[in-house]
Amino acid sequence: MIPNARNVLAGPLRACSYDPLTGYLRDGCCHTGPHDVGRHVVCAKVTAEFLAFSLQRGNDLITPRPEWRFPGLKPGDRWCLCAMRWKEALDAGVAPPVILEATHEAALQLLSLSDLQAHAWQPAGT
Numbered sequence: 001m002i003p004n005a006r007n008v009l010a011g012p013l014r015a016c017s018y019d020p021l022t023g024y025l026r027d028g029c030c031h032t033g034p035h036d037v038g039r040h041v042v043c044a045k046v047t048a049e050f051l052a053f054s055l056q057r058g059n060d061l062i063t064p065r066p067e068w069r070f071p072g073l074k075p076g077d078r079w080c081l082c083a084m085r086w087k088e089a090l091d092a093g094v095a096p097p098v099i100l101e102a103t104h105e106a107a108l109q110l111l112s113l114s115d116l117q118a119h120a121w122q123p124a125g126t
Helices: 048-056 083-092 105-109 113-118
Strands: 040-045 078-082
Touching: 040 083, 040 105, 048 083, 078 083, 083 105
Parallel strands: none
Antiparallel strands: 040 078
C-alpha cells in the first residue's frame, strides 16, 4: 500500500481485489503514478455487459494472460479500470458498479463524483 493514498470520498484508499490481484502495480489497490498512462484508478465490480463492451473496444479482459499475471476476469470480479474506459462505458450505458472506497482520488481528475456515486456498488440487502 502507498501511504496516504486517498479515495474519491477523501478517506484512505481501500484495497480493490487480491483475488484476482489487481492494480497497475499489482498490489490489490488502484494506485497510480507517472508511468500509469491509462490511469487504472476506478475500482469496479465488472459485469458481463462491461466485459463484452471492453472486448468490442479492443481490450480483452476475459482471456487469461499468465505472462502478464492476468487471470482473465469474470462477472463479479473487482478490477482497477482505466478511468476513461469506465467513462466510455458510462456513455454507452454499460458502466460497471464502482467501489468508491477503493477508487483512487485521481479518478476525480477525469470523472465526476456524482457519476461515480450514481454507480456505486451496494451489497445485497443494503
